[in-house]
Amino acid sequence: MKFLVKIFLILFVFSGLAHAKQCIFEELDGYDNSQKFDLENYNKLVKKNTRIDVNKHGNKVENQPLGNGEYRQFITILDTPYLVEKRYDANGSLYSFSRHIHDMEFGKSKSYDKKTGTLTIYDMDKDYKFSLCDLIKKMESEYSINIEDKHTLYKLSRIIDEEKSNRPIYSVVVHVNPNPNIPIFEFKVDGTTGEILKIGYGDYGLDNVVEASP
Structure with missing residues (x-):
């Protein structure tokens, strides 16, 4: 053998x-808490009986409602094992961001607390x-x-x-x-x-x- x-x-x-x-992954989008969830586009997708879209880069975007008006996005990077996860609050503001290769999370995951204005960074590579x-x-x-x-x-x-x-x-x-x-x-x-x-x-x-x- x-x-x-x-x-x-x-x-x-x-x-x-x-x-x-x-x-x-060095070229993947980073965290920007000014990003907003596109609820209008999401509603259009739902009317078409889907929650999956393709963004301008050709990447698959899967949208999931989490309840309480919050949403999660899984963005699969075209032809790669990379995936970006984003979470948006009830106001559509981005509050959580993480990057994955296959099932492994890597890099700096970030979570923003709107009430306190605190951005917490978790270094998955430390x-x-x-x-x-x-x-x-x-x-x-x-x-x-x-x-x-x-x-x-x-x-x-x-x-x-x-x-x-x-x-x-x-x-x-x-x-x-x-x-x-x-x-x-x-x-x-x-x-x-x-x-x-x-x-x-x-x-x-x-x-x-x-x-x-x-």
């Missing part, structure tokens, strides 16, 4: 030329000196794997290894290629140094993952 892992890794590395790139952008560039340059491609990234998560002094770890699960019949790979990466700790492969449930050297 280890031999098969190495063969697949060779295919990864030589499957295409790695290229310098900006991380897509325990990870090896940043998400560092991880994206490492996977691209060393393995020719673009984890900003929604067809490549299967799952991305952060883990705290309590047995190793609470070491932060990324778990990166990717498709070998878009063919669903081919196994997926898991890379475990040190969230402080960027060291590859483990590479394994298995089925979609990651059963029988085996250790392998990079």
